[in-house]
Amino acid sequence: MSDETHEAVHRHPAPTSFIRKYIFSLDHKVIGIQYIILALAAVLVGMTMSVLMRMNLSWPGTNWPILGTLFPGGAPNGVMSPEFYLSLVTMHGTIMVFFVLTTAPQGGFGNYFLPIQIGAEDMAFPVLNMLSFWVTLVGFIVILSAIFFSGSESTVGPIGGWTGYPPLSALANAGPGQGMGMNLWITSIAIFCIGSLLGALNFITTLLNMRTRGMSLMRMPLTCWAWFTTAVLALLSFPVLLGAGVLLLLDRLAGTSFFIPGGLYLTGVLSGTSPNFPLHTGGSPILWQHLFWFFGHPEVYIAILPGMGATSHILATFARKPVFGYRAMVFAIFAIGLLGFFVWGHHMFISGMSPYSAMTFSILTLSIGVPSAVKTFNWLGTLWGGKIRFTTAMLFAIGFVSLFVAGGITGLVLGQTSLDLPMHDTYFVTAHFHLVMGVASIFGMFAATYFWFPKMFGRFMNERLGKLHFWVTFIGVYCIFVPMHTMGIAGMPRRYAQFTEYKFLESLHPLVVLVSIAAIFTVLVQLIFYFNLIWSIFKGKKAGDNPWEATTLEWNTTSPPPHDNFAGVLPTVYRGPYEFAVPGAPHDFVMQTEPEPAEVGEGVGGNGHNGHRH
């Protein structure tokens, strides 16, 4: 191939200026790190909000002078108002779901490692990739402004929760923060949808179009399958939320009645009888719930599937064994993704749907347990009999499995209509989804961080600090979320600013305090993680190109990888992604790029055929 074409194909040469290299970069690796930094910033905000909420729940009425200074409107004299608590609930949920759980696993690690793992020199559309990050960042700034600069309501953000149910979310005078704050909230979600769609488009095209020679679909690491499925879910679900958001915004700003029913009374005023509460007729609030949850359920898989991929990848690497049942894992990922589109109704059992639809949704929901169990079984199968290396990454991956089981099992409880009806909107639900989609996904990302850090920065993270981080976090999250199940069964409702008025919940107060203390501890320990992260970039122990003795393509290039990932020569792939402990091989791992030996010793041993199929 001539040099001329060589240059032409090499779409964007390594930039030299600081701005093109680190700010408006087209390099998927830099964009991935930008996404991770965004998520690290967003998670700090979200965590701080959760601590504030916990403090209000366990020590209601306490005066926190700093709060009064920061939020004079929301916490006058430093005592949190119930509205401010509700806006914290809303912002915590929205920021965590969108800007942490969707951003870090997919935009961050997916962006950085998907092209490298399939042997591509970049994403298919680098400019779109850059745009998707900057659009997402704008979305983040807008969501922050919803609570910090929401105009006349002064420092009370929207109070409708991350689900934003109408009609209250559709009416500006429904409460403090439901005016400008709610407009900004919807706008931010719409912006985020666009950013995610650009990203998903890029992921799918890259994976379909840019796999290197020999990288057949069934030779891809499970991480790539997870990112791909996640991208498909995002591609099909975010447009629905975008459409719903536009409808909601029109209801608020243009006076339409998509979601606002007729004859609505708001603080004693009938719709149409006052100039600031114009006439609305015939809208359907339940319609929003359908549209929202059609997006919302796939969204929880968008959050957790990349964690599943990373966990499979890391378990195999550190158990020094192939992933147990690779094909089953691939099909399970797809099955979870597919079923995820048909179960949204289980979020709405309480809205009064026909018992027949409820039963259908219930059965479909419970059937997700099958592919989930396949995955859990295969993770345990991967660990079984392995020569396990307990690195921090491995600990977090095992922690992921534990949390996924602990959080997922209560999904079987809530998926049944008869059990969901009493448990709906109690702390049982809070505990369930925090464990399974929140903490488990985050554990997947911690595992990914400790695992890929040496590749991204050429240095290890400190293992001693990492293990401390793991154990405190692991015990901490169980201390936070296990008691919440009990509270939920006892009937403690979600989203209440405090429970002092409720006699039947008084005996639970010690548990509430325990949860808060555990939460504060767990959050503080995350500072160790932040410290470890930053310190290790500069002072960590140097890592080689393949410090974990792993097999996939990212370990084939330098740490950190050069601008075009493979220094101009794309690798050729000869084998599957997890060839560990192959009998007869010189090492206990065989890289994907290692060619077939010239049929050395073919036929040695009679039971060779399919000997590795489980």
Added chain:
Amino acid sequence: MATTVTGTRPLTKTGIGGGPKPRGPNGNGARKRNGHDSPFPDLQSSASRYRIGMWVAMAAILMMFTALTSAYIVRSASANDWQPLKMPRILLLSTALILVSSGTLETARRKLKDAAANAHRRWLLLTVALGLGFLVSQLLAWRQLVRQGVYVSSNPHSSFFYLLTATHGVHLLGGLVALAYLSLRTRARQENELAVVKRQGAADAVTLYWHFMDVLWLYLFVLLFFWR
């Protein structure tokens, strides 16, 4: 503890957790090489990514219109405040314009395939004109309704009419920008084979999108005025 890897065959070919069948190193991946071993992807794959990307984007757009359609159907049945609009006659002109524009763009695409750059550009510009005509005609339809006193919030059908035409119009505007970009790209001198192939890929993708917008409009037209 015995590992579960029990086979004794050296360096398995069945591919542990990997390939379904042992296959040669060539021809497994997505890239079809032109018979030579280059360090970079070949021409066809750089061009086909535009087409793949466009199909993916269309899936997303389709999902949004599906969501809006379901909202339309649910809302039309959820209360008795639905007052069907009388169709503004000018929408027939819109429909004719966009149908013709699909034809002209297809011609433009074929001209590019035949390497007739000038003819390509002429047909492209004609398509842009027709596209602009469509948008103007849609705006006139809005004006007709406004003159009759039918606004966004007048009744659910008018809300959906303005919303769906506006959403479609914004997407079509994106198509117009792409067409303009395409015609500028035609103007630029094509230096090498890669640029030519990529331009063809881009032209194919934009044409696909434009046809999609065409069919989408027909669908919305039927949904808005003939479904109920």
